[in-house]
Amino acid sequence: MVELACLLGTLAAYGVGLRLQGRTSSPLANPTLIAILVIGAVLELSGLDYGRYEDATDPIAFLLGPAVVALAVPLYVERATLLDHTRHLLLGVLAGASVAMALGALVAWLARFSDPFTLAVTTRTATSPVSIAIAEQLDGGAPALSAVLSISSGLFAATFGPSLLDRLGVRLPVARGLAMGVTGHGIGTARMLQESRLAGATSSVGMGLGGLTVALVVPGLWGL
Amino acid sequence: MLLAAALLYGFLRIGEGAASLTGAPLPGSVLGMVLLWGALEAGIVRLAWLQDGAGVLLGWLGLLFVPAGVGFVAFLDAGWVWGAALAVSAFGGLVTVGLVGLVVERGVRRG
Numbered sequence: 001m002v003e004l005a006c007l008l009g010t011l012a013a014y015g016v017g018l019r020l021q022g023r024t025s026s027p028l029a030n031p032t033l034i035a036i037l038v039i040g041a042v043l044e045l046s047g048l049d050y051g052r053y054e055d056a057t058d059p060i061a062f063l064l065g066p067a068v069v070a071l072a073v074p075l076y077v078e079r080a081t082l083l084d085h086t087r088h089l090l091l092g093v094l095a096g097a098s099v100a101m102a103l104g105a106l107v108a109w110l111a112r113f114s115d116p117f118t119l120a121v122t123t124r125t126a127t128s129p130v131s132i133a134i135a136e137q138l139d140g141g142a143p144a145l146s147a148v149l150s151i152s153s154g155l156f157a158a159t160f161g162p163s164l165l166d167r168l169g170v171r172l173p174v175a176r177g178l179a180m181g182v183t184g185h186g187i188g189t190a191r192m193l194q195e196s197r198l199a200g201a202t203s204s205v206g207m208g209l210g211g212l213t214v215a216l217v218v219p220g221l222w223g224l
Numbered sequence: 225m226l227l228a229a230a231l232l233y234g235f236l237r238i239g240e241g242a243a244s245l246t247g248a249p250l251p252g253s254v255l256g257m258v259l260l261w262g263a264l265e266a267g268i269v270r271l272a273w274l275q276d277g278a279g280v281l282l283g284w285l286g287l288l289f290v291p292a293g294v295g296f297v298a299f300l301d302a303g304w305v306w307g308a309a310l311a312v313s314a315f316g317g318l319v320t321v322g323l324v325g326l327v328v329e330r331g332v333r334r335g
Binding site for chain 2 (some may be wrong): 012039050054063064065066070074075088099114130132144151157165170176184189212215
């Protein structure tokens with residue numbers, strides 16, 4: 001009974017978020033953000049254990065793997081444009097992922113974060129399946145915390161990224177998409193797929209390559 | 225639809241197998257994405273088999289992150305560290321979005 005309520009409640013909260021997004025132009029009306037805050041508040045108020053909620057919503061989380069695989073479709077459809085800009089896209093990913101990791105590690109060091117928090121803020125620019133894998137692999141990592149910080153990066157990017165890019169005069173779908181993919185991963189990609197198929201495809205490129213960069217760099221430097 | 229679901233799940237499992245066999249630092253789903261892209265390029269898989277199913281699933285992509293995102297409730301006790309980590313995530317995220325956007329925009333326009 002509680003299990004069914006968790007599942008339906010999550011769908012309902014996301015549905016409310018979608019309606020709000022359709023009705024207002026506020027960037028805060030991101031359906032993923034709204035659903036997470038609503039469900040989080042409900043769990044806190046009702047005292048329902050997160051572990052139980054997590055098990056109950058397994059069917060939703062299960063679809064994440066096939067959905068990431070499905071990103072091959074926009075990549076394939078837009079391949080000609082993507083291959084045209086390979087050099088700029090690679091440069092963008094390397095610049096973005098390096099700065100994101102350096103900033104996280106610097107603040108964690110200055111503020112003397114514990115190991116789980118240090119790792120999580122450093123890997124937050126990788127998509128949650130990647131940051132979880134890194135946290136499981138390294139001593140002192142907390143997979144759930146890493147997942148939450150990756151998702152927070154996605155939410156901040158999806159919420160404030162598009163208007164920032166407008167203000168900076170970044171208009172090309174490949175530039176917008178890559179920026180949102182590197183920083184916002186899946187949630188940023190979901191947002192970019194609403195702008196155009198090309199922006200969504202470039203965002204998946206940013207997500208994949210950004211995650212790869214973090215996965216190659218962080219385990220080697222951890223413990224130094 | 226059913227064929228698309230079977231293909232996406234199949235490539236996920238192939239990606240997971242490839243990740244554990246090679247010890248690659250990437251999750252199976254990302255490897256599965258790359259392998260499916262390769263299969264489309266090679267003509268082993270046709271776009272028409274996938275297009276509808278993939279479109280539906282990607283239309284709901286934002287929903288799939290909700291269960292893991294709600295996990296933030298487990299860290300509320302961490303206090304100021306929690307706020308500081310979120311601030312890094314927000315500020316660092318804006319810096320990264322702007323930087324990547326400008327690097328690519330300027331690079332592409334210059335050619």
